[in-house]
Amino acid sequence: MNNIILDICSQCGEAQYPPREICRHCLSDQIIKKNVSAFGKIISQIDLRHSLEVSFLKKLPWKICTIQLECGAIIMAHLAEPLKAGQKAEIQNITDPTGADCWLVKSIGSTQIKWEKLGGKS
Numbered sequence: 001m002n003n004i005i006l007d008i009c010s011q012c013g014e015a016q017y018p019p020r021e022i023c024r025h026c027l028s029d030q031i032i033k034k035n036v037s038a039f040g041k042i043i044s045q046i047d048l049r050h051s052l053e054v055s056f057l058k059k060l061p062w063k064i065c066t067i068q069l070e071c072g073a074i075i076m077a078h079l080a081e082p083l084k085a086g087q088k089a090e091i092q093n094i095t096d097p098t099g100a101d102c103w104l105v106k107s108i109g110s111t112q113i114k115w116e117k118l119g120g121k122s
């Protein structure tokens with residue numbers, strides 16, 4: 001089973017995204033890191049056509065999306081390919097050229113995608 005790590009309230013179980021110190025649902029400060037399903041449903045996608053980050057400039061347009069995970073959290077992530085709103089997808093953990101860990105949304109069951117293969121397609 002494919003999983004990602006999210007902050008979860010240990011009191012009520014609510015996913016905390018973006019990360020917070022206090023639960024947005026019950027105000028508990030008992031937030032823990034937990035594996036959650038990496039599967040979800042696309043809400044929207046967009047092509048970025050401008051960037052202030054030099055490493056993205058030669059790879060524009062760059063796809064990003066919002067996806068609602070099975071745990072209920074709605075997150076923003078990089079998008080590997082055009083996917084339609086309502087389509088089921090999965091998240092792959094990936095490291096960007098600066099060394100930052102981030103999420104990449106892709107078709108369910110597709111092979112692992114390398115950062116170098118992303119961008120430049122619209």
Ligand SMILES: [Zn+2]
Pocket residue numbers: 009010011012013014023024025026027028
């Ligand atoms: Zn809570």
